[in-house]
Amino acid sequence: MQLYTFNPLIDGRWEQFVASHPRASVFHCTGWLKALARTYRYRPLVVTTTPPDQPLQDGLPFCEVRSWITGNRLVSLPFTDHAEPLLAASDEPQQLEDWMRAQCRDHHWRYIELRPLPSETRAGFMPALSQSFWFHTLDLSPSIEQIFRGLHKSCIQRRIRHAEHQGLTYEKGCSRQLVDDFYRLLTITRRRHRLLPQPRSWFLNLTACLPSSANVRLVRRDGLPIATILTMRHRSTVVYKYGCSDESYHRMGAMPLLFWKMIEESKSEGVEQIDFGRTDVDNHGLAEFKDRLGATRRRLAYFRYPSVAAQRSPLPSGSSAPRALLSALPSALSSTMGRMVYRHMG
Numbered sequence: 303m304q305l306y307t308f309n310p311l312i313d314g315r316w317e318q319f320v321a322s323h324p325r326a327s328v329f330h331c332t333g334w335l336k337a338l339a340r341t342y343r344y345r346p347l348v349v350t351t352t353p354p355d356q357p358l359q360d361g362l363p364f365c366e367v368r369s370w371i372t373g374n375r376l377v378s379l380p381f382t383d384h385a386e387p388l389l390a391a392s393d394e395p396q397q398l399e400d401w402m403r404a405q406c407r408d409h410h411w412r413y414i415e416l417r418p419l420p421s422e423t424r425a426g427f428m429p430a431l432s433q434s435f436w437f438h439t440l441d442l443s444p445s446i447e448q449i450f451r452g453l454h455k456s457c458i459q460r461r462i463r464h465a466e467h468q469g470l471t472y473e474k475g476c477s478r479q480l481v482d483d484f485y486r487l488l489t490i491t492r493r494r495h496r497l498l499p500q501p502r503s504w505f506l507n508l509t510a511c512l513p514s515s516a517n518v519r520l521v522r523r524d525g526l527p528i529a530t531i532l533t534m535r536h537r538s539t540v541v542y543k544y545g546c547s548d549e550s551y552h553r554m555g556a557m558p559l560l561f562w563k564m565i566e567e568s569k570s571e572g573v574e575q576i577d578f579g580r581t582d583v584d585n586h587g588l589a590e591f592k593d594r595l596g597a598t599r600r601r602l603a604y605f606r607y608p609s610v611a612a613q614r615s616p617l618p619s620g621s622s623a624p625r626a627l628l629s630a631l632p633s634a635l636s637s638t639m640g641r642m643v644y645r646h647m648g
Contacts, residue, residue: 328536333512373412380648429607437602438578454594465555491546498640529556
């Protein structure tokens with residue numbers, strides 16, 4: 303069995319394949335890959351057993367990440383919570399292992415990383431474990447009343463009811479104004495957590511490349527943006543990807559209200575599941591918040607070939623002085639630094 307590679311941004315077979323594959327997600331879509339390429343200059347490729355000019359039977363997407371800081375590598379996929387290999391059960395694991403070994407040798411990749419979804423029935427080849435996270439999903443098959451009863455009573459239900467009496471206004475869309483409002487709150491939130499913000503161009507490219515999928519959901523108080531989330535939809539799944547807020551308005555319950563709006567609208571539109579993404583295993587507060595939204599958590603594991611320890615982020619970590627400095631940087635400077643650094647982190 304021979305393996306082939308192609309560029310999914312110029313080969314129309316990939317978009318057609320993703321549209322019909324039952325395990326495909328928004329992260330497989332051409333729009334997501336295009337946004338990665340435009341923002342971070344990553345080159346996407348897909349490895350498949352299907353010869354050129356024949357309808358695709360399988361495919362595993364990657365991006366080339368070239369960095370003098372964190373090393374050159376293939377990742378499936380950068381800044382992506384998960385990217386299930388869309389391979390047939392008959393695919394030979396040894397062939398994939400041989401391909402990865404040859405790629406690392408010929409292109410001097412530091413490693414090749416896979417980010418599959420959790421699966422109890424996964425069989426065959428899998429590289430060495432690299433990192434693990436919690437992965438959260440919410441089943442929308444129960445009635446909306448049952449889903450609401452599944453929310454934590456005091457931390458979520460009461461805050462939603464409280465927010466409904468605060469005169470807050472809600473908007474949804476992907477206009478430039480909404481993206482600008484989202485990014486302003488993102489910089490506030492990242493500064494609060496002593497982290498650099500992602501490049502503004504990333505969010506502009508996401509909404510431009512996924513116009514029928516990506517949405518900013520935003521709550522205002524007297525016209526002022528106070529809380530926002532960015533979501534994406536692929537078929538029967540809505541993915542919650544980013545959330546940020548102005549801490550001085552937290553008492554109003556805007557974030558619980560936003561999540562409930564997302565749940566209500568998704569349910570009414572026939573969505574079957576909300577993907578709440580990954581959470582670091584030591585981020586107990588965020589994991590508990592998603593639990594209180596009724597989500598179920600499972601372990602999500604990333605794998606690398608060859609076995610390489612997870613690289614240290616070029617961003618400061620811990621409670622060190624560099625992280626304290628980030629909280630004092632002007633927004634324009636922190637955004638510029640984020641634009642310089644993030645492409646090395648994919």
